[in-house]
Amino acid sequence: MSIVIIGGGVIGSAIAYELTRQRPGCEVVVVERDPSYAQASSALSASSIRQQFSTDINVQISAYGIGFLRNVGSLLACNGDVPDIGLHEGGYLYLATAAGEATLRDNHGLQKRHGADVALLTPAELAARFPWLALQDVTLGSLGLSGEGWFDGYLLLTALRKKAQSQGVCYVADEAMGFDLAASDGVQHVAAVRLKSGATLPCSQVVNAGGPWAGAIAAWAGIALPVVGRRRTVFHLASPAQLPRCPLLIDTSGIWLRPEGSGFIAGFAPPADQDADFAPLDPEYHAFEEHVWPLLAERIPGFEALRMQGAWAGYYEMNTFDHNAIVGLSPDCDNLVFANGFSGHGLQQCPAVGRGVAELLLTGGYQSLDLSPLSITRIARNAPLLEKNVI
Ligand SMILES: Cc1cc2nc3c(=O)[nH]c(=O)nc-3n(C[C@H](O)[C@H](O)[C@H](O)COP(=O)(O)OP(=O)(O)OC[C@H]3O[C@@H](n4cnc5c(N)ncnc54)[C@H](O)[C@@H]3O)c2cc1C
Incomplete structure (x- = not known):
């Protein structure tokens, strides 16, 4: 059998x-x-x-x-x-404000105990490595040096x-x-x-x-x-801005962004009260103008010039x-x-x-x-x- x-x-x-x-x-x-x-x-x-x-x-x-x-x-x-599968180990970069700093440090300790190749970076170190980031509210970053990326x-x-x-x-x-x-x-x-x-x-x-x-x-x-399906939209973006060594960025706002081909992809988590089970898989286009773009442009000033080229949505198989x-x-x-x-x-x-x-x-x-x-x-x-x- x-x-x-x-x-x-x-x-x-x-x-x-x-x-x-x-x-x-x-x-x-x-x-x-x-x-x-x-x-x-x-x-x-x-x-x-x-x-x-x-x-x-x-x-x-x-x-x-x-x-x-x-x-x-x-x-x-x-x-x-x-x-x-074109694995590119570009790293994840988590940014934290003062409120999130202790959690980032705790997580870092746990990850290091398991041998993860991650580093905590001060704002000055972040600015030296990623000069295209605006860091006024950031007190710490955590960067994956290897073992993280996309494919x-x-x-x-x-x-x-x-x-x-x-x-x-x-x-x-x-x-x-x-x-x-x-x-x-x-x-x-x-x-x-x-x-x-x-x-x-x-x-x-x-x-x-x-x-x-x-x-x-x-x-x-x-x-x-x-376990339920929770819709998540991914936006495909183009911009003339150059972001050398761009990792998968997890902003303090929860918005994420990473390079994809000659452009970028980005996404966000909707607020819990708007996160219905099995919402139709239509991309949430309106969220780009209202929520995602303003926050991205604040973090990456070069993204004042940004064009959404398309979007898709899929379900997270969420364990509630x-x-x-x-x-x-x-x-x-x-x-x-x-x-x-x-x-x-x-x-x-x-x-x-x-x-x-x-x-x-x-x-x-x-x-x-x-x-x-x-x-x-x-x-x-x-x-x-x-x-x-x-x-
Ligand atoms: C927008 C988005 C971004 C994501 N980003 C990442 C990421 O960066 N990294 C990461 O690790 N994960 C990511 N995920 C999550 C990842 O895609 C999923 O965790 C993973 O694909 C789950 O795989 P699965 O095989 O369980 O589910 P699925 O790929 O959904 O496969 C389940 C299959 O079961 C079939 N099925 C269901 N019921 C039946 C039935 N009764 N009879 C027959 N067939 C059935 C369906 O047709 C489906 O093909 C993301 C997900 C989304 C939506």
Whole structure:
């Protein structure tokens, strides 16, 4: 009987790739309802990786992730095709005002303990390195010197998928609609996954990799998973301003910006009271003129001349409990595994999560990095694993 993975985005595909890498011949079926990935987060993201998180587990996950991304060409080479995801280690730069300085220092200590190559910079050091920044309110910056940057996320998705298929994984273009549940000794068990086509897939184990739509899948087993889709808009910008060595900038306002081709991309988080679940994926064009541009021009005076060339929107698969991934076996269903709720950082987490979930499925436990801090059991214990650096 197969391991069935529902959802073939980066998370489902990374798990499928790892399962068949760790155990060649392992029977794996990925059910993906939209092979064009038109609304999948994996195809709509800003495709960046950072070491600058505020929890141990996220920094450890990123340390593994960057090594994987650096070696994608050899790891995911397939039938003579060597994928090049164009990883550019341009760094993240977090800026802080006096109010945010202590948090930046705390996070820096935690990141250094895990070996992250990050540096705290004074305003004078920032001005010397990035003379195009206006720093009047800034008291400290934190810069990733290596191990952080951006890449082609869609290419990573297709490379993982192709490699998984070359290792024998079967992708089924269909929609999973429900579970056939069985129970023994009072414990629930997924016997099969029902598909829209009318087919059923008997399964030994099943993985929920449904991205923003993971909550609906968990509900088939009567489980309340606090994951919803929250729209995030990315603006594509052009400007004559030159910003030498521009990193991925996280402004004190929460707005982010990074180079993309000959221009830039930028985004923001809407205020909580305007952040509806599953808002239609229309870009919030009005927010650019009203909110994003004025703040960007304040921070980067050269951006007085800035043109929006286009925009797109995708869903963050937001874990509303604590903004961190929910990974591992369900306590309420003995063969259902979650890989959900990445809250805007799932692309960079797919290498470590793919490896860990495959270990769990094949051996019953984590063999390399222990992902148990991400277990869903923290919700019942009301013990949030709060990530402060949610962008
Ligand atoms: C604007 C934006 C910027 C982002 N920037 C970054 C970033 O810089 N760095 C980073 O690491 N992350 C970033 N992310 C987050 C990242 O894109 C996601 O965390 C990651 O792609 C999640 O992958 P996934 O496979 O879980 O979800 P998805 O890519 O959404 O895949 C889930 C798949 O499941 C399928 N599916 C769902 N339900 C069913 C069903 N019932 N039957 C069959 N198929 C089903 C869907 O069709 C979909 O293809 C960003 C996201 C957005 C929206």
